[in-house]
Amino acid sequence: MDIEEFRKQGYAAIDRICDYYATLEERPVVSQVEPGYLRKLLPESVPEEGEPMEQIAQSFQDDILPGITHWQHPSFFAYFPSNATFESMLGEMYATCVNxxxxxxxxxxxxxxxxxxxxxxxxxxxxxxxxxxxxxxxxxxxxxxxxxxxxxxxxxxxxxxxxxxxxxxxxxxxxxxxxxxxxxxxxxxxxxxxxxxxxxxxxxxxxxxxxxxxxxxxxxxxxxxxxxxxxxxxxxxxxxxxxxxxxxxxxxxxxxxxxxxxxxxxxxxxxxxxxxxxxxxxxxxxxxxxxxxxxxxxxxxxxxxxxxxxxxxxxxxxxxxxxxxxxxxxxxxxxxxxxxxxxxxxxxxxxxxxRSLKLWFVLRAYGLSGFQAHIRKGVAQAQLFASLIQQSPYLQIFTPPSLSLVVFRLRDSDEAANRVFFGHLADRADVYLTHTEMNGKFCVRFAVGGVHTEEKHIRHAFEVVEEVAKRTIEERGLGVSLEAEAEGRTDN
Amino acid sequence: MDIEEFRKQGYAAIDRICDYYATLEERPVVSQVEPGYLRKLLPESVPEEGEPMEQIAQSFQDDILPGITHWQHPSFFAYFPSNATFESMLGEMYATCVNxxxxxxxxxxxxxxxxxxxxxxxxxxxxxxxxxxxxxxxxxxxxxxxxxxxxxxxxxxxxxxxxxxxxxxxxxxxxxxxxxxxxxxxxxxxxxxxxxxxxxxxxxxxxxxxxxxxxxxxxxxxxxxxxxxxxxxxxxxxxxxxxxxxxxxxxxxxxxxxxxxxxxxxxxxxxxxxxxxxxxxxxxxxxxxxxxxxxxxxxxxxxxxxxxxxxxxxxxxxxxxxxxxxxxxxxxxxxxxxxxxxxxxxxxxxxxxxRSLKLWFVLRAYGLSGFQAHIRKGVAQAQLFASLIQQSPYLQIFTPPSLSLVVFRLRDSDEAANRVFFGHLADRADVYLTHTEMNGKFCVRFAVGGVHTEEKHIRHAFEVVEEVAKRTIEERGLGVSLEAEAEGRTDN
The missing domain is CATH 3.40.640.10 (Type I PLP-dependent aspartate aminotransferase-like (Major domain))
Structure with a gap:
């Protein structure tokens, strides 16, 4: 690929990245593919002759993206955030350039x-x-x-x-x-x-x-x-x-x-x-x-x-x-x-x-005030979520919220019920939370801090969480076997 | 930075990368800065307010690039190559995007x-x-x-x-x-x-x-x-x-x-x-x-x-x-x-x-035949360089060339002379070679394999090497104190 072809393909890549972010919210947070999905889609060996870049980029779109769990999605609340910003990406482009x-x-x-x-x-x-x-x-x-x-x-x-x-x-x-x-x-x-x-x-x-x-x-x-x-x-x-x-x-x-x-x-x-x-x-x-x-x-x-x-x-x-x-x-x-x-x-x-180049880009582009604003936004959003949990008849905070992390579980419940609750939550494609266990207590974690997360996403996540909690508790009242439900999905 | 601003800045970054590669050959291979140059140019702290991306990108150009030793330069023959390709960069952009x-x-x-x-x-x-x-x-x-x-x-x-x-x-x-x-x-x-x-x-x-x-x-x-x-x-x-x-x-x-x-x-x-x-x-x-x-x-x-x-x-x-x-x-x-x-x-x-995304882009874009052609080009260029060394009255091959690596030194010379020879070579900004020592023998390494290296760069490097060898030997004949010359620069 010569320089002019790279210019063309580079612009196209930028456009595709813009499209990705413009449509991010419409995608399921969690990839819905089954194990082994990709090997079926790809050939078994390196192709003999090179392929045009358009074809490779399209394959990224068609074959790779469906297998991506979108850490940049505004409703990603699992693990901890893994921020990517445009500023950071631009820094990386220059770092890659000089390599x-x-x-x-x-x-x-x-x-x-x-x-x-x-x-x-x-x-x-x-x-x-x-x-x-x-x-x-x-x-x-x-x-x-x-x-x-x-x-x-x-x-x-x-x-x-x-x-x-x-x-x-x-x-x-x-x-x-x-x-x-x-x-x-x-x-x-x-x-x-x-x-x-x-x-x-x-x-x-x-x-x-x-x-x-x-x-x-x-x-x-x-x-x-x-x-x-x-x-x-x-x-x-x-x-x-x-x-x-x-x-x-x-x-x-x-x-x-x-x-x-x-x-x-x-x-x-x-x-x-x-x-x-x-x-x-x-x-x-x-x-x-x-x-x-x-x-x-x-x-x-x-x-x-x-x-x-x-x-x-x-x-x-x-x-x-x-x-x-x-x-x-x-x-x-x-x-x-x-x-x-x-x-x-x-x-x-x-x-x-x-590695320093991307961090330098970020620190200069955001400035101290922009960096602080991002941190404060995450903490405020976590506080909002925690206050909603506290008001819910179905849920309770497990440990005092720490910065942008909220740990909670079903109100007055046992471990089995919480495992079922999380199993239901894990079936959702529109929000992504993960679980933990502390001294034998099974809990759900809600980790805020995404670049694109807004108050509406926090409120939506709470609605999902409360609805699933309510359903879990109602099932329990109806005598649904929690152990049977828990089986096979508790570790998702 | 919103999506449309990223599109604009992304295009600009692609253009700057194109400019870098278009002008690469005119740059000195080895950065000419002195230790500590950068700290003098940059402020002491993160700026309070964010800066516009144009300003940051321009600072990359003005402040960072002069401190870069250009591993992608066609006359970089030091260490081993560290290939960057446009295909690989494009793959990285998508990897960074989903992060x-x-x-x-x-x-x-x-x-x-x-x-x-x-x-x-x-x-x-x-x-x-x-x-x-x-x-x-x-x-x-x-x-x-x-x-x-x-x-x-x-x-x-x-x-x-x-x-x-x-x-x-x-x-x-x-x-x-x-x-x-x-x-x-x-x-x-x-x-x-x-x-x-x-x-x-x-x-x-x-x-x-x-x-x-x-x-x-x-x-x-x-x-x-x-x-x-x-x-x-x-x-x-x-x-x-x-x-x-x-x-x-x-x-x-x-x-x-x-x-x-x-x-x-x-x-x-x-x-x-x-x-x-x-x-x-x-x-x-x-x-x-x-x-x-x-x-x-x-x-x-x-x-x-x-x-x-x-x-x-x-x-x-x-x-x-x-x-x-x-x-x-x-x-x-x-x-x-x-x-x-x-x-x-x-x-x-x-x-x-x-990491696999960029390698996947490279393997698909080059295909097996393109990948092999790149390897064969490097080996052929090394063979050319080795044959030129063998014909020179001033130089000799030290070990048989191995793939794209040629190890050589002054003909019929001692260690001190070779150290002076390498010291002179290391002063050149237009080619970059490194040295080694094997069982007490001081040698110069010529490592080929750059993406942009062509036959003319090999021939130019040989001309430089031979000219420096000739000068070293002539100085020696003139009784220049090798030990004095060697001091302070032998390890560069």
Whole structure:
């Protein structure tokens, strides 16, 4: 394809994307295809001769789109949002155009430098203190693929630091701490590294947040048993209920155990720190006081499409000491003289995408005020939904709403009834919610924050939820076997 | 930004990308900026109010582009190519548009299914046998970020498998095998996992390829010492010289040590398997006979922009057993019944980009014949360059050219002279080559494979190289102090 053909096909692609967004609301949120649908539609091998782009783009429309669950749909309330914005897409187009795998400064100076600048911008926007900025000369930020990637990187750095301080301790004795409410990224990091994990208990009375005394008791117990906890993955805004671990207490306890790294995973909630009014509940003061590393994902609620996981550390040397390998072919004059950052030593891989460009586009195009307005809109919409739930005779809030997340269930009901209720909800194509289970309680999650979600979508979702709740309860009163209904659909 | 504004800005972005490619050849290959250039140009914080997109796009042009080293430039011969194509960019635009973080089938059916289909297409195109295909019901492929990511994933799966077979062996006793010529991904994987590594020696007489007997001797020696090698990372096409480890011998030796996983890293060279005439030298028969996992990067020489690292395994259960964590909130009906793949259990993170779309666009748009033509063009251009080197009175080939990689140095010269020679070359802005060192020998690498590289660019690069070689040798004859010249620039 030559340049003029690309111009033509590029315009056509832009038009198709415009059509997609113009018709998004008419589409079912959840794809209605059956497993294996696509293989039946496509040939078995690469075609011998190339096909015209119109044909491929049409196949995207005809074959791929029906199999897409529309995360950008205004009625997508499942998992957490995965914002895509036009501004972010435009940034990505330029990044793709230059396609710089910025593993060191020399091969991609702008990609490296922009990442440093943008990470400082974002850190300031979120209220992180100077320590976490590149300009501090000691800390700094790096863009990773996912919060899992960021957490894994933090665990590796923490393990390396612990092992340097305790060179005789076998890997088999090391323990990663999470809580029972920590995202699976904690368990995955331990699994990947082959290390033990201990999920500390949390209580409903504490709103599922980890308390300092539980942390302390676990450390003391493990030390007596000859086990070596070396990192705690604390969460600001858990996936299940938006719980915020008690970093005030945890950081305080941590002072007695300076070898234990405190990683704060705020994958979803962290971007809300852009608004000063949410900083206290998100424990910003204590993050600044005691976190060794902090992660949030701009690719969730942060207006930037996947992937854009931002990770900051207070001491960059702890990352680069753990991750630096510089073979001859990667040595450069700029790095040897210590003038520049080589980001390959800040993450697990070598090559990396030019991720900062899209975030830079978003931050400039929205400005601080636009970014804050987006966050505030999500919180207000969640509050509206929560207030509707509270007024319903069929439904009840399960945990206090956290930012833009509302967790609820049937009023005065048992687990079986709630599973049936969710089964019915999951059959709907016009709204998409997901479920969770906390200390044995089955609940439904309503996660707000979509770019295109308006008040009317919140109200519609509530109507659907209440109607399904009413029906579930009526069926129950009519003696419908809940167990039979629940079978086969409870996990959808 | 609303839809109509995006249409306008999208067209403008396409136009700017067209302009970039139209003027690419006039730009210096290597960015001429100094470390820290960008921070001086940009404000210190996110702007309070949003900026118009024209202004941001113009800033990309004015501030970012001068700091870009142009990997798409036809005279970029450094590292390995990092192909971007218009076809790939168009695929990416659609992927960004739907922005599906396909961690399980349910949340993104098309993203999951297309990856399965495209990985089978690619496997067949490269000649991998049925075992590696999803249709085998046992093996399959997954798209990772990088070859480092793929290798790390393979090491984790291999370690998990080894530990299940030998549950009493401490992590401290495990050893990862690479060779002294293996890409840094091997050392990085071991570093990340906190495991020991042993780099097996290779000889110039073997063209820097690992021999079976060296592998066998190392295993026997380690076993005697109570160490447990559990994976060998073999390479088809090393970074330094394109060496191909002797998989014929290695696979044979491996039969005696079935607990040792053989991962074949063909990050750069693997895509050449699309052409039948290169399969013998790339040891396809032996990959098929004995590799547990195989990786190549379509984002290098494979016409697809970053990231598109393809990893195949012969036994998918070895990946998913090592990496599966399914908390309640990720359980789905489709996965519980075993009907579908949930790709989060095939890699280290949870979320993942819709990477298969761009590769699907490329494979359909080029077709097998177009893909092969691109590979053959690169090999032919490298052969042309090698033949020019061979005819030069100043230069000599260091190792036999491997596919599209030529390694050379000054004729009959010492290391110091070669370092000065490379220092002069590195000062050029119109061509970009990198260096390496093999068993103490300093060499220059010439890596062909760019989409826009034509014969004239090869001839121009040779003229530059020969002119610089001549000058270096003349300076030497004139008694210029090589050591003084070399200082400060040898590592550029």
């Amino acid at each position: 710089n795998p910025g593993f060191n400064w020399t091969c991609s100076p702008a990609a490296t430098e922009l990442e440093g600048v943008v990470m400082d911008w974002a850190a300031k926007m979120l209220g992180l203190q100077e320590d976490f900025l590149h300009t501090s000369g000691k800390g700094g930020g790096v863009m990773q693929t996912t919060a899992s990637d960021s957490a894994l990187t933090a665990v590796v750095a923490a393990r390396s630091r612990y092992q340097r301080a305790h060179p005789d301790i076998s890997l088999d004795k090391l323990v990663v701490y999470t809580t029972t409410q920590t995202h699976s990224l904690g368990a995955k990091a331990a699994l990947v590294l082959g290390l033990s994990i201990r999920a500390l208990p949390v209580e409903a009375d504490d709103q599922y947040a980890l308390r300092g005394e539980v942390f302390k008791a676990a450390v003391e117990e493990d030390k007596l048993k000859g086990r070596h906890p070396f990192i705690l993955i604390a969460t600001v805004g858990t996936t299940s209920s938006g719980a915020v671990d008690r970093l005030d207490e945890i950081v305080d306890v941590g002072k007695d155990y300076p070898d234990i790294w405190i990683h704060v995973d705020a994958a979803w909630a962290g971007v809300a720190l852009a608004c000063p009014e949410f900083r206290e509940q998100a424990m910003l003061e204590h993050i600044n006081a005691g976190a060794h590393s902090f992660c949030t994902n701009f690719h969730k609620w942060g207006l930037t499409h996947f992937d854009a996981s931002t990770l900051w550390v207070r001491n960059r040397a702890l990352l680069t000491t753990a991750l630096d390998i510089t073979p001859e072919f990667l040595r450069t004059k700029a790095a040897d003289t210590g003038l520049v950052i080589d980001y390959r030593n800040w993450h697990l891989a070598l090559g990396r995408r030019f | 599906n973080p396909g961690f399980n089938w349910t949340c993104s059916p098309a993203a999951t299914e297309l990856e399965g289909v495209v990985m089978d297409w690619a496997a067949k195109m490269l000649g991998l046998q049925e075992d590696f295909l999803h249709t085998s019901g046992k093996g399959g492929g997954v798209m990772q970020t990088t070859a480092s990511d793929s290798a790390l994933t393979a090491v984790v799966a291999a370690r998990s498998r080894y530990q299940r077979a030998h549950p009493d062996i401490s992590l401290d006793k495990l050893v990862v095998y690479t060779t002294t010529q293996t890409h840094s991904l091997g050392a990085k994987a071991a570093l990340v996992l906190g495991l020991s590594i042993r780099a097996l020696p290779v000889e110039a007489d073997d063209q820097y390829a690992l021999r079976g007997e060296v592998f066998k001797a190392a295993v026997e020696e380690d076993k005697l010492k109570g160490r447990h090698p559990f994976i060998l990372i073999a390479t088809v096409g090393t970074t330094s010289s394109g060496a191909v480890d002797r998989l014929d011998e290695i696979v044979d030796v491996g039969k005696d040590y079935p607990d040792i996983w053989i991962h074949v890293d063909a990050a750069w060279a693997g895509v050449a398997l699309a052409c039948p005439e290169f399969r013998e030298q790339a040891m396809l028969e032996h990959i098929n006979a004995g590799a547990h996992s195989f990786c190549t990067n379509f984002h290098k020489w494979g016409l697809t922009h970053f990231d598109a690292s393809t990893l195949w395994v012969r036994n998918r259960a070895l990946l998913t057993t090592a990496l599966d964590i399914t908390p309640e909130f990720l359980r789905t009906k489709a996965a519980d019944t075993g009907l579908v793949i949930d790709y989060r259990n095939w890699h280290l993170a949870l979320g993942r980009r819709f």
